[in-house]
Amino acid sequence: MNLLFTHVTAILPQRLVEDAWVLCEKGKIVSITTKKPKATAETQIVDGRGGYLSPGFIDIHVHGGNGADFMDGTSEAVRVACRAHARHGTTTIFPTTTTGSPEQIHAMLDSVKAVQSERHVENGARIAGVHLYGPFFAEDKVGCHSVEGRREPTAAEYRAYFGTGLVRIATCAAELPGAVEFYREAKKRRCLITCGHSNASWPEMAAAFKAGMRHVEHFWCAMSNVSSVRSRLGVPMRGSMLEFVLGTAEMSTEVIADGCHLAPELLDFAFRLKGPRKLCLVTDANRALDLPPGSYRFGAAEDGSWFESDGRVGWAPGRTSLASSIVGMDHMVRQMKRDTSATLPEVVRMASLSPAELTGIAKHTGSLEAGKNADVVLLNQKLGVRRVFIGGVEMAL
Ligand SMILES: [Zn+2]
Ligand SMILES: [Zn+2]
Secondary structure, three states: OEEEEEEEEOOOOOOOEEEEEEEEEEEEEEEEEEEOOOOOOOOOEEEEEEEEEEEEEEEEEEEEOOEEHHHHHHHHHHHHEEEEEHOOOOEEEEEOOOOOHHHHHHHHHHHHHHHOOOHHHHHEEEOOOOOOOOOOOOHHHHOOOHHOOOOOOOHHHHHHHHEEEEEEEEEEOOOOOOOHHHHHHHHOOOOOEEEEEOOHHHHHHHHHHHHOOOOEEOOOOOOOOOHHHHHHHHOOOOEEEHHHHOOOOOOOEEOOOOOOOOOOHHHHHHHHHOOOOEEEEEOOOOOOOOOOEEEEOOOOOOOOEEOOOOOOOEEEOOOEEEEEOOOOOOHHHHHHHHHOOHHHHHHHHHHOOHHHHHHHOOOOOOOOOOOOOOOOOOOOOOOOEEEEOOOEEEEEO
């Protein structure tokens, strides 16, 4: 099916194109013009009704949605979560592991592989690979995840995960014994290498950087600061992950812009300090996305840790700390636009092209550009999702 979008403002990485015509043929973007292009008789005209045409969003850190967690380990759970996120404009997704047993992580990898190999638009967002996030977290920064399911990295365990060929993003807390060997192995596999759920000091981050680590998960959440490093290592006070990321140009990071985790000044600070190429928007959404308030499990259905959703965000038991987000990427885009000095092209870049570049898939997706996949989202003037197309095929929302 060939498509011609009209009456839209096209969101390019550097600028907006008003009254654009965007032609897609055989699942690819062919041209973005301000004059009507030549199209075949069977090309379907898609009226954008004065809204925006955005590249589909890319989520590099996401646990589930609509009742399913990727750690449930069934292909139905993978489909349910990928469909839920596609309804929020995400067209490429990296299902993310959490803490759990090796058997649970292998079940997750198997179920993702099964769904990835049966590519169909009704399965929702394309799966570009797995984010191996848990289990290699620091004990004192495990956050809302089950602490029994965390451990130190051992080569036999992570080589089995890498051996599936599915892992494209690899996380380990930098201070754990064996972290540097983990990073070296992940580098050989050309993963985006990240440090998260960590209380690492600057010297530990510097050693990790040397081994290939380039990214830190959910800035300000479950990561070290000067005072948490002092509690672990004493005086003199040392630099933390925070200073290392802000002081190192090659380091990228991500924010949970749901309006509940970080106040506007922090979102804008991260944007101004790192810029739109080195800052990603992630949902970090869990299974409570699109479900009513209530108690849910984070991670596998059988033994994940309990958290509470109040309908806006997840809470750890007792409501003293947050337990990740319950909203989709469209919400993050609207919030970031409202709360920061970033322009709309910059905000959308942080939800599409920047994560695509960091994970090595920007040749195929991540922006409205001739030759790339027709993974596009029609938004209304308030940036609400109206229609979603993956590879030029519309998904029923
Ligand atoms: Zn986390
Ligand atoms: Zn997470």
